[in-house]
Amino acid sequence: MTLSWAQIVRLGLVQMALGAVVVLTTSTLNRLMVVEFALPALLPGALVGLHYGIQLSRPRWGFTSDTGGNRTRWIIGGMVALALGGMGAALGVTLFSYSFSLALTLSILSYSLIGIGVGASGTSLLALLATATAPERRAAAATITWLMMIFGIAMTAGVAGQFLDPYSPQRLLAVVAVITVAAIILTVLAIGRIESRVTFTAEPDTTPFLEGLRDIWAEPKTRNFTLFVFLSMNAYFMQELILEPYAGLVFHFTPGQSTTLSGAQNGGVFLGMLTVGIAATGLKLGALRSWVIAGCLGSGAVLALLCATGVSQTPFNLTYLVVALGFFNGMFAVAAIGAMMAQASQGRGQREGTRMGLWGAAQAIAAGFGGLTGAVMVDAARAFMPNGPAFGAVFAFEAGLFLAAAVMAARVMETTRGRGPVSLVPGE
Template identity: 30%
Template structure:
């Protein structure tokens, strides 16, 4: 009976994340490909757009603290997860027409795009902090590795499914088929989040809420600027917080510099069609699923630390990216799929190890604050990755300074180096030392915030 309850809980937590997987996949394998390669938009504008919502990730710290402090009907996570998912999904219905405007280099369309993606970023910051906090609060440390593996497998599967649906509905770009594809988003997101999250969280009483917030200041509102001061104070005082933040930032950059330009790479270097480049998402997604399956089996047999899992995964990602760099520089199309599979295997291992560590790097009563802090590092890493990759494309390739093969090869090589550096930082992180230092640091930071 206990095993059945665990399975149902894990499945429902996974359903909660299906919508996010679908939305992010559409942005990073379809919207980027269509606007850059098919419609001729400036790459730096498109990738900055895709990365914009990540730069708003400081809202994750605010939303995390906000949901800690302000339950709705005794629920600190569920209402925020539902509202943020549905709100973000509705934005996708406007993106196909925005893509056409970007291709025409329209200033109005560009401003509209930045406004919509900014709103998307605020909503997804709320979604990320509240859903991660919910996962951390309804699972035990013993359960967490398996739960995280299953959730991320589901997210990746949703991305693979969206790529498959895209290949069927839109093998080649047309405005009508793109609009139909994107109109599916609110339906898919709403159904999956409601099935996943309703009834999962146990309401807390006002007394329980006060006990959880015993270290939190009661004076004033915890606005974004106040929350940001708390976060920066924690990073300044605690080397473990600072080191883990930097690790997450660099590792995410190391994974996602390729994300917004991978499909244009296939189009510009090898002349592949949309249905062919959509298969890239399926290739690395399959590798990630295999990596999660393998580590799930091994973890059930051997006591493998989360740090070791993240380390091996990060080195696998670096190896796959190095192979992609070689494929670009030598124009060897046959290397792409093996490289993506190896990169995917590494991503699968890394996601399980790193996210489980993120959930361990929290303290009771302030889970939302710390998950928001780590989410902010993820968001900034993604944002910088998108802007840098698009800027590199525009400066090197669109300007004619470098060939597409050389430009893409350089970006993939830089990614591999960033991941290696991140893994070096990870080796100095200790969850036990973090737990010992952070309670006093948090009390001091919150006290300073109240005094100001």
């Protein structure tokens, strides 16, 4: 028995809850540290990098799913850990004005908990989705669940932004508490009894973890796709920790306005993903490789315009540029996700969770490294130039990474239609 469309949508609700909690820690809280508390961008960059670094455990979580672990338990338990980490991170931010050491200690513990929660819940959820979805539904299932996650991120950022103004520590804690509790409740209701209704006919794989991971890495398609994920996600996440501070320092956005800006960006991501989902998967217009390349090139072009807004006066509206950036980000991301879901079941059988974990770990490393690199570059540039050009220089570098990702996609991804099999090495 495979997942029905209704069950796929329910799994998408869990993805939506994950995104709703994570967006607060990676956008709103880091903006408060940099702007309201005048801390160096390196600090939130290091904290977010910590939670991504802990997600190196994703292959292990995926392997646990492959070898017969109770996925529902890890999905719910991971969400609880994520929610507790998100609440602790918000509390840690409010303590920076009282005790730096106490606030930093709590923040480190909280972001570590966030990494554990995302790794356990997110990887187990993707393993369930990849294993229990019928092959002909995998690309569409990936699109549905990621659209729901982006919708949750955009909706949370937009709604939270409205309630955060005028900013106060009490208001921040109240908003985060509501969101984290709602995420746990939604997860429990959405995931309930889905796994028990899906019958797996294959015996669990008992290969030792390291041996299984080596087998997966030896597959050319898996290895090449992993390298592409790492490069493209470095470009994707480099602006994550600096966009809201950019809006605050250069355009004088309030905390609520900059949080709403983050919601607008993710709204653009949603539209980009929806466009590719309808065009490539539904109407079968264009190959996945073409959508990936177009998304990377478009993202690079918008980042060049963002660079121009930081260097000099331009007629470009910041919000519109951010929405456009999100749109092109969504285009390349959902096409890559479609390839990922299709490839997860290729190669040696019963390794869907391990492959998803490997790609999740590559994304986590890239996200942490990219976000931290962007923050460090901004801090370094601000030491000898005004805020606008300093941020603009980082946006220009990120545009170059997207160009490199487009070139790599053209080299390693074969022309493949939306629902067909995916090959990542020409000729294979």
